[in-house]
Amino acid sequence: MTGSLLQVRGLSVRAGSLQLLHGISFDVAGHGTTVILGRDGAGKTTTLRAILGQLRSSGSVCFAGQEVANMPTHALVRMGIGYVPEDRRVFPDLTVAENLRLAERDRPDYDRVYTLFPDLAQRGKQRAGTLSGGQQQMVSLARALLNDNRLLVIDEPTKGLSPAVVTTVTAALAAVARTVPVLLVEQNLQVVSELAHGAVVVNAGRLAWTGNTRALLHDAQLTRTLLGVAARRP
Amino acid sequence: MTTIVLLAVTGLGLAALYFLAASGLTLVFGLADVLNLAHGLLVSVGAYTAWVTATSLGGSHPSTRDIAIAVVAGTAAGALAATVVEVTMIRPLYQRTFEQILITVGLSLAGVALLQIVWGTQPLTFPKPAWTATVSTIAGMAVPNHSLILIAAAATVLIGLTLFLRHTRIGLIVRAGVQDREMVIALGVNVRTAFTVVFAIGGAAAALGGALGGIYFGAIDPSQGAALLIFAIGVVIIGGKGSITGTAVAATVVGLLQQFVNYYAAAGAGDLCVIALLAAVVLVRPQGLAGGKTA
Ligand SMILES: Nc1ncnc2c1ncn2[C@@H]1O[C@H](COP(=O)(O)OP(=O)(O)O)[C@@H](O)[C@H]1O
Ligand SMILES: [Mg+2]
Numbered sequence: 001m002t003g004s005l006l007q008v009r010g011l012s013v014r015a016g017s018l019q020l021l022h023g024i025s026f027d028v029a030g031h032g033t034t035v036i037l038g039r040d041g042a043g044k045t046t047t048l049r050a051i052l053g054q055l056r057s058s059g060s061v062c063f064a065g066q067e068v069a070n071m072p073t074h075a076l077v078r079m080g081i082g083y084v085p086e087d088r089r090v091f092p093d094l095t096v097a098e099n100l101r102l103a104e105r106d107r108p109d110y111d112r113v114y115t116l117f118p119d120l121a122q123r124g125k126q127r128a129g130t131l132s133g134g135q136q137q138m139v140s141l142a143r144a145l146l147n148d149n150r151l152l153v154i155d156e157p158t159k160g161l162s163p164a165v166v167t168t169v170t171a172a173l174a175a176v177a178r179t180v181p182v183l184l185v186e187q188n189l190q191v192v193s194e195l196a197h198g199a200v201v202v203n204a205g206r207l208a209w210t211g212n213t214r215a216l217l218h219d220a221q222l223t224r225t226l227l228g229v230a231a232r233r234p
Numbered sequence: 235m236t237t238i239v240l241l242a243v244t245g246l247g248l249a250a251l252y253f254l255a256a257s258g259l260t261l262v263f264g265l266a267d268v269l270n271l272a273h274g275l276l277v278s279v280g281a282y283t284a285w286v287t288a289t290s291l292g293g294s295h296p297s298t299r300d301i302a303i304a305v306v307a308g309t310a311a312g313a314l315a316a317t318v319v320e321v322t323m324i325r326p327l328y329q330r331t332f333e334q335i336l337i338t339v340g341l342s343l344a345g346v347a348l349l350q351i352v353w354g355t356q357p358l359t360f361p362k363p364a365w366t367a368t369v370s371t372i373a374g375m376a377v378p379n380h381s382l383i384l385i386a387a388a389a390t391v392l393i394g395l396t397l398f399l400r401h402t403r404i405g406l407i408v409r410a411g412v413q414d415r416e417m418v419i420a421l422g423v424n425v426r427t428a429f430t431v432v433f434a435i436g437g438a439a440a441a442l443g444g445a446l447g448g449i450y451f452g453a454i455d456p457s458q459g460a461a462l463l464i465f466a467i468g469v470v471i472i473g474g475k476g477s478i479t480g481t482a483v484a485a486t487v488v489g490l491l492q493q494f495v496n497y498y499a500a501a502g503a504g505d506l507c508v509i510a511l512l513a514a515v516v517l518v519r520p521q522g523l524a525g526g527k528t529a
Contacts, residue, residue, distance in 0.1 A: 054416065077422035089417045091410045101403075102410050103421045143421060 005030040005151055005181055006051070010059035011069075013050045020046045023059060024207045026200040028151070033173070033182040035196035035213060039228055043205040044185045045086050048155050051183075052076055052083055064150060078105065082144030086155040086185075088136045092129025096120055096139055099128050103143035113142040116172045134165030141169070145176060152182045158191055170194055189229070193217050201226045239375045241493050247381030247450060249489025250388030254443030255466035256473070256481050257395060258316070258436015264412040264476020266429050267331070268324055271338035273440055274463030275345040279315045280441025281454040282349060284308030285360060294361045301363055305445045312441020313434045320433035325426065342460060349456035357455040360448035367452070380450045387446055388485075391439050395478050398435070404428050412476035468508060472515045474522020483523055487511070 004027035013021040021043050028034045036044045050057040053073040061069040068076055077083060091099055100113070100120075114121040117138040123131070128139055137157055144152060157173065158166045170191050173182065177195060186192050192199075192213060199216050201209040209216070209226055216222060223229065259273050288296045288304035296304065323341065327333045366383065369376040399405035407428040411418045418425055440459075447462070448454045469488055473480030488508050496504035515522065 052420065054420070072424075073416075073419045074422050074424045077420065083420050085417065085420060089414060089420075091413045091417070093413060094406075094410055098406060098410075102406055102418065102423070105422050147422075 003030055004028060005064060006183065007062040008047075008051065008059070009062070011047065011050055011061065012058045013046055013055050015055075019205065020055075021050065021057070021205045024202060024205075025059075026207060026210050027198075028183045029181060029198055031181050032197040033177045033184050033195045034198040034200065035192050036183070036185045036200045036202060037187075037192070037216075037227060038202040038208070042202045044202060045155055046205070047202065048083075048085075048153055048183070048185060052081065052153065080148070080150035082147060082149035082152045082180075084140050084144045084152070084154040084157060086159070088133070088140040090128040090131070090136045090139045092127065094128055095125050096128055096131070097124035099139050100142060100146060103146050105147040107148065108146045109148070110146065113146050116145065116175065117142055117168075134161050134168070137161060137165070137169060138172075141172065149180050152176065152180050154182060155185045156187060157184075158186065158188050166191065189217060189223075189227075236375060237497075239377065241497055242490065243377040243381045243385075245490040245493030246486065247378070247384045247489070248493060249485045249487075250381075250384035251443050251447050251450065251462065252465050252469050252489055253388045253482055253485035254384075254391060254439050254446070255462050256469040256485060257391060257439045257478060258432070259440075259463075259466055260470040260473060260475055260477060260481045261408060261412075261432045262429075262436055263470060265408050265415065265425070265432055266324075266328065266411075267415075268328070268334055268429075269331075269338075269467075270319075270324070270433075270436075271335060271463070272319060272341040272345065273338075273436070273466065274459035274461075275342050276312045276316055276437045276440040277444035277447070277459035277462050278345065278349060278454075278456065279437075280308035280312045280444030281360075281448050281458065282308075282353065282444075283311035283441070284445035284448055285358060285454055288361045292361065294359070296361050296363060298363050298365070301361075301366070301449070305442065308445035309438050309442045312444070313438035315441075316433045316437020317430060319437075320430050324433070325429075328426075328429075342463075346456045346460060353456070355456065357453040359453050360451070362449050362452070366449050384443075384446050384450055387442060388482075391442065392478065392482050395435070395439075399478065404431050408432060465508070468512045470522075472512060472522060474524035477522065477524030480522055480524025 006028035009025045010023040011021055012023050024047060036047060038044050046055065049055045051061050053071050053076055056070060060067060119135060120138055120142055128136060141157065157169050173195055184196060196213040199211060199213040255277055259270060262268050262270055284304040284307065287307040288301055291303060292300035323337050324334065327337065366379050369378050370382060399409055407418060407423055407425060411425055415425060444459060469481055469484045473484030491507050492504035495507045
């Protein structure tokens with residue numbers, strides 16, 4: 001057993017008078033994939049954005065033994081946290097090659113990216129805004145995977161994608177997670193069951209459950225209570 | 235025919251001045267969401283530095299070399315002043331729009347007051363070589379040299395900025411940052427460095443406009459920069475914030491419109507037309523002509 005890489009303790013986020021997160025605590029393991037689950041609007045994206053310093057938070061975020069809460073986002077990323085945000089966020093007017101070039105940190109590994117997503121190698125000169133949703137997601141993932149990361153933080157990578165693309169993205173994530181720990185937000189339980197070991201469930205800005213993904217998805221009652229959906233049998 | 239050509243060239247000269255003043259403003263506005271209301275002061279920094287340099291080198295009859303050195307000195311002073319302003323006043327206030335407006339307006343007023351204290355409120359005659367006040371014959375038409383100088387300078391800056399935006403890493407950061415700054419940061423980029431560079435470049439362009447504006451108008455005065463800033467802001471809004479190409483197009487439209495309407499309708503009517511155009515763009519196409527594309 002490897003110890004945990006990221007410890008989140010009592011993480012709270014306010015937006016004006018609104019309390020978005022109420023003291024969430026969980027660990028992200030130093031290997032494999034940890035998934036954050038929860039209904040729409042539960043606070044999953046807010047949790048990730050707070051960890052990455054995009055939202056001011058109170059509480060503690062400890063990464064590889066160092067307190068990093070409210071550190072500037074660019075500095076956290078440079079410490080080795082690759083971030084793939086919700087909704088892909090490609091730069092539509094830049095080409096695929098420019099999107100990737102912008103993401104280069106110390107030693108970009110284009111071979112790794114083009115092996116995972118061969119499609120991107122051919123589309124370097126294409127404007128990212130003209131790509132399909134699936135291709136845009138590949139660009140978004142590629143921007144993070146180009147670099148050597150100590151942790152990947154990925155928000156709903158399969159959202160709105162066709163089943164074929166979901167398969168491609170899931171396979172890529174499974175390959176990546178063999179070498180880099182991943183903190184994943186994902187609603188597709190099929191994908192979750194293929195990728196995730198640890199699960200963290202949030203509900204209305206609070207921690208609702210934490211434990212083993214398999215245990216959660218095998219318990220139809222628990223899944224329904226926590227997520228409001230029937231678990232698909234893996 | 236001759237009148238039309240003359241109006242077109244002087245209009246383009248004016249457009250060039252607007253472009254020089256607006257190019258930095260639009261990049262700073264698009265990238266950093268900072269509307270730098272002290273930008274007009276940078277125009278004056280260029281104008282007065284050039285005036286002092288030209289006067290001390292060549293008295294009231296500087297050579298072409300003297301004036302070239304003066305323009306370079308003015309441009310460099312603009313870059314330096316912009317950098318100092320960014321680092322000391324804007325940087326601590328990123329994301330705080332209201333405070334930024336206050337401090338940049340305050341700085342602008344203080345700057346104009348300082349210029350008035352040192353050089354007086356009256357216009358100063360700008361020393362320049364005789365040839366800049368004469369005309370060149372192009373395709374059989376006489377066109378004023380001072381307009382040609384401005385047009386050439388603006389075209390050079392346009393090409394230079396476009397190359398900078400397309401082919402350098404900071405240019406890439408600027409183009410991406412205009413589209414989605416938070417995402418640029420989320421890729422591990424410290425955008426503050428890019429902010430400072432863009433401020434310096436914008437300050438240099440504005441100061442170049444100020445120095446060449448001295449040659450164009452034949453005189454400089456403390457409120458020139460602030461007056462130019464009004465039109466520069468209009469050009470930025472019409473062109474679309476963050477867009478160099480849009481700014482070039484908008485500056486051309488505004489300069490020509492102003493010149494032609496002022497001549498054929500009534501003096502002052504051109505300025506009204508510019509305001510009307512601004513209102514129309516804000517209502518019909520609030521993202522501006524270019525709508526988010528940088529270069
Ligand atoms: N900046 C903000 N200001 C106010 N409310 C916000 C802000 N960001 C998110 N919220 C609200 O916080 C809740 C959690 O959002 P989010 O974390 O995006 O949910 P999800 O679990 O679907 O990712 C939602 O109700 C959302 O509307
Ligand atoms: Mg979300």
